[in-house]
Amino acid sequence: MTDYTKSTNFATKDNLSSGNALKIVKGTEIDTEFNNIATSIATKADLVSPSLTTPNIGTPSAGTLTNCTGLPLTTGVTGNLAVASGGTGSSTASNARTALGVAIGTDVQAFSSNLATWSSTTAPSGTVVGTSDTQTLTNKTLTSPTINSPTFGGTPTMGASFITRGTTITASGTSLDFTSLPSWVNRITVMFRNISTNGTSFMLVQLGTSSGVTTSGYVSTSNDLDGGGGSSSSDSTSGLIMRLQAASNIINGIMTIAYMGSNTWVANHTCASTTTVVFMGGGTSALGGTLDRVRITTVNGTDTFDAGSVNILYE
Numbered sequence: 001m002t003d004y005t006k007s008t009n010f011a012t013k014d015n016l017s018s019g020n021a022l023k024i025v026k027g028t029e030i031d032t033e034f035n036n037i038a039t040s041i042a043t044k045a046d047l048v049s050p051s052l053t054t055p056n057i058g059t060p061s062a063g064t065l066t067n068c069t070g071l072p073l074t075t076g077v078t079g080n081l082a083v084a085s086g087g088t089g090s091s092t093a094s095n096a097r098t099a100l101g102v103a104i105g106t107d108v109q110a111f112s113s114n115l116a117t118w119s120s121t122t123a124p125s126g127t128v129v130g131t132s133d134t135q136t137l138t139n140k141t142l143t144s145p146t147i148n149s150p151t152f153g154g155t156p157t158m159g160a161s162f163i164t165r166g167t168t169i170t171a172s173g174t175s176l177d178f179t180s181l182p183s184w185v186n187r188i189t190v191m192f193r194n195i196s197t198n199g200t201s202f203m204l205v206q207l208g209t210s211s212g213v214t215t216s217g218y219v220s221t222s223n224d225l226d227g228g229g230g231s232s233s234s235d236s237t238s239g240l241i242m243r244l245q246a247a248s249n250i251i252n253g254i255m256t257i258a259y260m261g262s263n264t265w266v267a268n269h270t271c272a273s274t275t276t277v278v279f280m281g282g283g284t285s286a287l288g289g290t291l292d293r294v295r296i297t298t299v300n301g302t303d304t305f306d307a308g309s310v311n312i313l314y315e
Contacts, residue, residue: 004040007032149184166312171195171305175297177213178312183290189313190255190294192271196248199303204239205255205296207265209289215239220283222269227276236299240267240283249273250308257294263287 008029016023045052081087088096097103104110147162169176181188190205197203202222206213221235222243234243244251253271260266268282296310 002040002043004036007036163313163315166314168309168311171308171310174301174304175295176305176310177293177295179293181292181294181314183292185291185314186259187315188257188294190257190296191311191313192251192253192255193309195251195308195310196306197298197303198306199298199300201298201300201303202234202236202244203242203251203296203298204236205242205257205267205269205294206239207257207285207287207291208293208295209287210292211289213293213295214285214287218283218285220267220281222279222281224273224277224279233281236283238299239297240269240285241281241299242269242271243279243281244273249277259291263289263291265291 010025010029013023013025045055080089080091082089083099089099090096094103097107102108109115166178169178195203206215206218208214215238218237218239220237220240221233222241223231223233224243225231232243234241240255240257242251242255251271251273253269255267255269255271257265257267264284264286266282266284268280270278270280272278294312
Protein backbone atom coordinates (compact mmCIF):
# COMPACT_ATOMS: atom_id res chain seq x y z
CA MET A 1 0.00 0.00 0.00
CA THR A 2 1.37 3.45 -0.99
CA ASP A 3 0.68 6.65 0.93
CA TYR A 4 0.02 9.84 -1.08
CA THR A 5 3.11 12.08 -1.30
CA LYS A 6 2.80 15.62 -2.59
CA SER A 7 5.39 16.39 -5.30
CA THR A 8 4.80 20.19 -5.73
CA ASN A 9 4.17 22.72 -2.92
CA PHE A 10 1.76 25.00 -4.69
CA ALA A 11 1.40 27.32 -1.64
CA THR A 12 4.98 28.56 -1.99
CA LYS A 13 4.23 29.87 -5.45
CA ASP A 14 1.93 32.53 -3.91
CA ASN A 15 4.92 34.23 -2.27
CA LEU A 16 6.94 34.47 -5.44
CA SER A 17 7.11 37.82 -7.31
CA SER A 18 5.42 38.37 -10.62
CA GLY A 19 7.58 37.42 -13.51
CA ASN A 20 9.21 34.54 -11.54
CA ALA A 21 9.03 31.49 -13.77
CA LEU A 22 8.44 29.25 -10.74
CA LYS A 23 5.26 31.16 -9.93
CA ILE A 24 3.67 29.54 -12.97
CA VAL A 25 1.64 26.35 -12.24
CA LYS A 26 2.55 23.84 -14.92
CA GLY A 27 0.26 21.19 -16.27
CA THR A 28 2.90 18.54 -15.70
CA GLU A 29 2.95 19.41 -12.01
CA ILE A 30 -0.79 19.01 -11.76
CA ASP A 31 -0.60 15.76 -13.73
CA THR A 32 2.06 14.41 -11.38
CA GLU A 33 -0.10 15.17 -8.33
CA PHE A 34 -3.11 13.46 -9.87
CA ASN A 35 -0.97 10.43 -10.70
CA ASN A 36 0.26 10.28 -7.08
CA ILE A 37 -3.32 10.46 -5.82
CA ALA A 38 -4.43 7.70 -8.24
CA THR A 39 -1.59 5.39 -7.14
CA SER A 40 -2.39 5.92 -3.49
CA ILE A 41 -6.10 5.26 -4.00
CA ALA A 42 -5.42 2.13 -6.04
CA THR A 43 -3.25 0.59 -3.30
CA LYS A 44 -5.43 1.45 -0.31
CA ALA A 45 -8.30 -0.67 1.12
CA ASP A 46 -11.81 0.64 1.18
CA LEU A 47 -13.34 1.31 4.59
CA VAL A 48 -16.40 -0.76 3.60
CA SER A 49 -15.81 -4.46 2.75
CA PRO A 50 -12.13 -4.12 1.87
CA SER A 51 -10.27 -6.93 0.11
CA LEU A 52 -6.76 -7.36 1.54
CA THR A 53 -4.02 -9.43 -0.07
CA THR A 54 -1.33 -10.81 2.31
CA PRO A 55 -1.81 -7.96 4.78
CA ASN A 56 0.11 -7.63 8.05
CA ILE A 57 -2.54 -6.40 10.45
CA GLY A 58 -0.20 -6.31 13.42
CA THR A 59 -1.80 -6.94 16.81
CA PRO A 60 -5.20 -5.26 16.76
CA SER A 61 -7.00 -5.03 20.12
CA ALA A 62 -10.40 -5.67 18.55
CA GLY A 63 -11.99 -6.53 15.26
CA THR A 64 -14.04 -9.05 13.31
CA LEU A 65 -12.48 -11.17 10.58
CA THR A 66 -14.76 -12.69 7.95
CA ASN A 67 -13.76 -15.17 5.21
CA CYS A 68 -10.10 -15.07 6.22
CA THR A 69 -7.68 -17.80 5.22
CA GLY A 70 -4.08 -18.58 6.06
CA LEU A 71 -4.26 -17.34 9.63
CA PRO A 72 -1.22 -18.62 11.65
CA LEU A 73 -3.08 -20.41 14.46
CA THR A 74 0.12 -21.55 16.16
CA THR A 75 1.70 -18.10 16.36
CA GLY A 76 -1.05 -15.65 15.61
CA VAL A 77 -3.60 -16.79 18.21
CA THR A 78 -3.32 -16.69 21.99
CA GLY A 79 -5.38 -18.60 24.59
CA ASN A 80 -7.57 -21.70 24.09
CA LEU A 81 -10.59 -21.73 21.82
CA ALA A 82 -13.66 -22.67 23.87
CA VAL A 83 -15.73 -25.76 23.08
CA ALA A 84 -18.72 -23.51 22.41
CA SER A 85 -16.70 -21.81 19.69
CA GLY A 86 -15.66 -25.04 18.02
CA GLY A 87 -12.44 -25.64 20.00
CA THR A 88 -11.54 -27.84 22.95
CA GLY A 89 -10.83 -25.24 25.61
CA SER A 90 -7.55 -27.06 26.23
CA SER A 91 -3.89 -26.96 25.36
CA THR A 92 -3.16 -30.71 25.75
CA ALA A 93 -4.65 -33.80 24.10
CA SER A 94 -5.58 -35.33 27.47
CA ASN A 95 -7.39 -32.20 28.68
CA ALA A 96 -9.06 -31.84 25.28
CA ARG A 97 -10.51 -35.37 25.50
CA THR A 98 -11.77 -34.63 29.00
CA ALA A 99 -13.36 -31.35 27.89
CA LEU A 100 -15.07 -33.11 24.99
CA GLY A 101 -16.34 -35.97 27.21
CA VAL A 102 -14.21 -38.69 25.63
CA ALA A 103 -11.59 -39.24 28.34
CA ILE A 104 -9.95 -42.66 27.87
CA GLY A 105 -10.78 -45.04 30.71
CA THR A 106 -13.55 -42.77 32.04
CA ASP A 107 -15.85 -41.90 29.14
CA VAL A 108 -14.58 -44.35 26.52
CA GLN A 109 -12.90 -47.77 26.63
CA ALA A 110 -9.18 -47.87 25.96
CA PHE A 111 -8.24 -49.80 22.84
CA SER A 112 -8.01 -53.56 23.17
CA SER A 113 -7.53 -56.19 20.50
CA ASN A 114 -10.46 -58.00 22.11
CA LEU A 115 -12.72 -55.13 21.05
CA ALA A 116 -11.84 -55.79 17.43
CA THR A 117 -12.89 -59.40 17.91
CA TRP A 118 -16.16 -58.49 19.61
CA SER A 119 -16.98 -55.86 17.00
CA SER A 120 -17.76 -58.60 14.46
CA THR A 121 -19.87 -60.59 16.94
CA THR A 122 -23.65 -60.33 16.80
CA ALA A 123 -24.92 -58.76 20.00
CA PRO A 124 -27.17 -61.09 22.02
CA SER A 125 -30.71 -60.05 22.78
CA GLY A 126 -31.89 -59.67 26.37
CA THR A 127 -29.63 -59.56 29.42
CA VAL A 128 -26.04 -60.67 28.89
CA VAL A 129 -24.83 -63.18 31.49
CA GLY A 130 -21.80 -61.95 33.41
CA THR A 131 -18.93 -64.02 34.77
CA SER A 132 -19.08 -63.25 38.48
CA ASP A 133 -22.15 -61.12 39.16
CA THR A 134 -25.41 -62.52 40.50
CA GLN A 135 -28.15 -62.79 37.88
CA THR A 136 -31.52 -64.43 37.45
CA LEU A 137 -31.59 -66.56 34.31
CA THR A 138 -34.81 -67.13 32.39
CA ASN A 139 -35.18 -69.56 29.48
CA LYS A 140 -31.46 -70.24 29.29
CA THR A 141 -30.00 -73.49 27.96
CA LEU A 142 -26.76 -74.62 29.62
CA THR A 143 -24.69 -77.11 27.65
CA SER A 144 -22.38 -79.30 29.79
CA PRO A 145 -22.18 -76.73 32.62
CA THR A 146 -20.10 -77.01 35.79
CA ILE A 147 -22.44 -75.97 38.61
CA ASN A 148 -20.95 -75.50 42.08
CA SER A 149 -23.23 -75.65 45.14
CA PRO A 150 -26.45 -74.59 43.36
CA THR A 151 -29.57 -73.54 45.27
CA PHE A 152 -32.83 -74.28 43.48
CA GLY A 153 -36.05 -72.44 44.19
CA GLY A 154 -39.39 -73.97 43.22
CA THR A 155 -39.42 -77.13 41.14
CA PRO A 156 -36.59 -77.17 38.59
CA THR A 157 -37.10 -78.96 35.28
CA MET A 158 -34.05 -80.90 34.26
CA GLY A 159 -33.22 -81.51 30.61
CA ALA A 160 -30.36 -83.72 31.78
CA SER A 161 -29.46 -85.49 35.00
CA PHE A 162 -27.23 -84.05 37.73
CA ILE A 163 -26.21 -87.62 38.52
CA THR A 164 -22.84 -88.58 37.08
CA ARG A 165 -21.97 -92.16 36.22
CA GLY A 166 -18.41 -93.36 36.62
CA THR A 167 -16.55 -95.77 34.35
CA THR A 168 -17.48 -99.42 34.81
CA ILE A 169 -14.62 -101.52 36.17
CA THR A 170 -14.31 -105.19 35.26
CA ALA A 171 -13.53 -106.89 38.55
CA SER A 172 -9.98 -108.19 38.99
CA GLY A 173 -7.17 -107.91 41.50
CA THR A 174 -7.53 -107.34 45.25
CA SER A 175 -9.21 -103.92 45.10
CA LEU A 176 -11.31 -101.78 42.78
CA ASP A 177 -10.84 -97.98 43.10
CA PHE A 178 -12.87 -94.97 41.99
CA THR A 179 -10.78 -91.80 42.49
CA SER A 180 -10.83 -88.05 41.75
CA LEU A 181 -14.44 -87.63 42.86
CA PRO A 182 -15.47 -83.95 42.97
CA SER A 183 -15.62 -82.16 46.32
CA TRP A 184 -19.31 -81.32 45.96
CA VAL A 185 -20.46 -84.97 46.02
CA ASN A 186 -23.27 -85.60 48.51
CA ARG A 187 -24.32 -89.12 47.60
CA ILE A 188 -22.63 -92.13 46.04
CA THR A 189 -24.33 -95.28 44.79
CA VAL A 190 -22.05 -98.31 44.36
CA MET A 191 -23.48 -100.85 41.92
CA PHE A 192 -22.45 -104.53 41.87
CA ARG A 193 -23.22 -106.92 39.02
CA ASN A 194 -22.28 -110.60 39.16
CA ILE A 195 -19.34 -109.88 41.47
CA SER A 196 -17.44 -112.78 43.03
CA THR A 197 -14.03 -113.50 44.59
CA ASN A 198 -11.79 -116.50 44.78
CA GLY A 199 -12.11 -116.77 48.59
CA THR A 200 -14.49 -116.52 51.52
CA SER A 201 -13.41 -113.13 52.95
CA PHE A 202 -16.32 -110.70 53.19
CA MET A 203 -16.30 -107.62 50.96
CA LEU A 204 -15.52 -104.11 52.27
CA VAL A 205 -16.30 -100.70 50.81
CA GLN A 206 -13.81 -98.11 52.05
CA LEU A 207 -13.85 -94.34 51.70
CA GLY A 208 -10.89 -92.04 51.34
CA THR A 209 -9.49 -88.53 50.90
CA SER A 210 -6.57 -87.09 48.96
CA SER A 211 -4.36 -88.51 51.72
CA GLY A 212 -5.42 -92.06 50.87
CA VAL A 213 -8.02 -94.70 51.73
CA THR A 214 -9.32 -94.72 55.34
CA THR A 215 -8.97 -98.22 56.84
CA SER A 216 -10.16 -97.66 60.41
CA GLY A 217 -12.83 -95.92 62.47
CA TYR A 218 -15.85 -97.42 60.70
CA VAL A 219 -18.97 -98.68 62.45
CA SER A 220 -20.66 -101.18 60.11
CA THR A 221 -22.64 -104.42 60.11
CA SER A 222 -24.16 -106.76 57.52
CA ASN A 223 -26.77 -109.52 57.91
CA ASP A 224 -27.69 -112.31 55.50
CA LEU A 225 -31.05 -114.02 55.29
CA ASP A 226 -31.59 -117.36 53.56
CA GLY A 227 -34.73 -118.96 52.28
CA GLY A 228 -34.90 -121.32 55.25
CA GLY A 229 -35.18 -118.50 57.76
CA GLY A 230 -31.55 -118.56 58.85
CA SER A 231 -29.70 -115.35 59.61
CA SER A 232 -26.07 -114.46 60.28
CA SER A 233 -24.33 -111.14 60.86
CA SER A 234 -20.83 -109.67 60.67
CA ASP A 235 -19.38 -106.29 61.61
CA SER A 236 -16.21 -104.32 60.83
CA THR A 237 -14.28 -101.20 61.83
CA SER A 238 -12.07 -101.40 58.73
CA GLY A 239 -14.76 -100.56 56.18
CA LEU A 240 -18.42 -100.85 55.30
CA ILE A 241 -18.79 -104.64 55.43
CA MET A 242 -20.90 -106.71 53.03
CA ARG A 243 -21.50 -110.29 54.15
CA LEU A 244 -21.51 -113.16 51.66
CA GLN A 245 -21.63 -116.88 52.41
CA ALA A 246 -19.14 -118.57 50.07
CA ALA A 247 -16.63 -118.03 47.29
CA SER A 248 -19.10 -119.35 44.80
CA ASN A 249 -21.67 -116.71 45.68
CA ILE A 250 -22.31 -113.98 43.09
CA ILE A 251 -23.33 -110.54 44.34
CA ASN A 252 -25.86 -108.23 42.66
CA GLY A 253 -27.14 -105.09 44.34
CA ILE A 254 -26.27 -101.59 45.51
CA MET A 255 -24.75 -99.69 48.42
CA THR A 256 -25.80 -96.09 48.97
CA ILE A 257 -23.39 -93.74 50.79
CA ALA A 258 -24.70 -90.29 51.82
CA TYR A 259 -23.01 -87.18 53.24
CA MET A 260 -24.21 -85.81 56.59
CA GLY A 261 -21.78 -82.90 56.86
CA SER A 262 -18.47 -82.38 58.68
CA ASN A 263 -16.87 -85.14 56.56
CA THR A 264 -19.25 -87.73 58.07
CA TRP A 265 -20.83 -90.36 55.81
CA VAL A 266 -23.55 -92.98 56.38
CA ALA A 267 -24.32 -96.03 54.23
CA ASN A 268 -26.75 -98.88 53.68
CA HIS A 269 -26.80 -101.80 51.28
CA THR A 270 -29.15 -104.46 49.96
CA CYS A 271 -27.80 -107.24 47.77
CA ALA A 272 -28.51 -110.80 46.69
CA SER A 273 -25.76 -113.41 46.81
CA THR A 274 -27.71 -116.45 45.52
CA THR A 275 -31.20 -117.13 44.35
CA THR A 276 -32.23 -117.77 47.98
CA VAL A 277 -29.95 -115.49 50.04
CA VAL A 278 -30.01 -111.73 50.48
CA PHE A 279 -27.89 -109.56 52.75
CA MET A 280 -28.35 -106.04 54.01
CA GLY A 281 -26.75 -103.68 56.44
CA GLY A 282 -25.38 -100.22 57.10
CA GLY A 283 -22.61 -98.20 58.68
CA THR A 284 -20.89 -94.86 59.09
CA SER A 285 -17.45 -93.28 58.80
CA ALA A 286 -15.96 -89.93 59.82
CA LEU A 287 -13.16 -88.98 57.43
CA GLY A 288 -10.24 -86.67 58.12
CA GLY A 289 -10.96 -84.53 55.06
CA THR A 290 -13.04 -84.21 51.91
CA LEU A 291 -14.01 -87.52 50.30
CA ASP A 292 -12.53 -88.04 46.86
CA ARG A 293 -12.33 -91.86 46.45
CA VAL A 294 -14.12 -95.17 47.04
CA ARG A 295 -12.46 -98.60 47.20
CA ILE A 296 -14.06 -102.05 46.99
CA THR A 297 -11.90 -104.78 48.55
CA THR A 298 -12.14 -107.71 51.00
CA VAL A 299 -11.65 -107.99 54.74
CA ASN A 300 -8.39 -109.92 54.44
CA GLY A 301 -7.20 -107.77 51.52
CA THR A 302 -5.73 -110.77 49.67
CA ASP A 303 -8.73 -112.47 48.06
CA THR A 304 -9.02 -111.44 44.42
CA PHE A 305 -12.05 -110.58 42.34
CA ASP A 306 -12.58 -113.12 39.61
CA ALA A 307 -15.86 -112.13 37.93
CA GLY A 308 -18.37 -109.35 37.47
CA SER A 309 -18.21 -105.57 37.23
CA VAL A 310 -18.76 -102.56 39.46
CA ASN A 311 -19.56 -98.89 38.87
CA ILE A 312 -20.72 -95.84 40.81
CA LEU A 313 -23.18 -92.98 40.48
CA TYR A 314 -22.42 -89.72 42.29
CA GLU A 315 -24.47 -86.59 42.74
